[in-house]
Amino acid sequence: MTASKRERQHAILELIGTREIGSQEELRQLLLKHGWDVTQSTLSRDLRDLRIARVPTDRGLRYVAGAEGAMEDGGRAPLAALLPQLMVRLDGVAHQIVLRTVTGSAQTVAHALDREASPDILGTIAGDDTILMICRSEQARERVARRLALLARRPGRT
Secondary structure, eight states, X not given: OOHHHHHHHHHHHHHHHHSOOOOHHHHHHHHHHTTOOOOHHHHHXXXXXXXXXXXXXXXXXXXXXXXXXXXXXXXXXXXXXXXXXXXXXXXXXXXXXXXXXXXXXXXXXXXXXXXXXXXXXXEEEEOSSEEEEEESSHHHHHHHHHHHHHHHOOTTOO
16 A cells, blocks of 8 residues: 555544544545545545445434444454444345345445354355345354344344
8 A cells, every 4th residue: 555545544534533424525525625636436445445334323324434433453343333333124034144234334244244253154245235144054044143133233222
């Protein structure tokens, strides 16, 4: 990674950490004010590289890095920090689970799932808002589904 890319990504993290930013264009304009003239495609790559998610809040959608700073080693948000904000629905059949996320968040959640290296999950496939998990057995699927549902609970939500 070049020094300028590293500095630009640091600026992105700093802006997202100190302001409520709801769109790429808003972030791009803030970067421009700080001397970074970036294209939308470069900004999209930076957001993907940094694993920044756009999550719903009480004040609308906004970008967050690592689910409000709850980071694990390696700079990635742990599953327990991501699921309450990003999981929409969970369904399962046989030894498969389909997990729906807010738009644009499936790859972030799938990455967190993969990093956990659960012996019950053979693998994940992520799209934009959907993750397919293949489990070792129906019993493994039940264990994984229970755990994910528990982790996704927000305070005050049953």
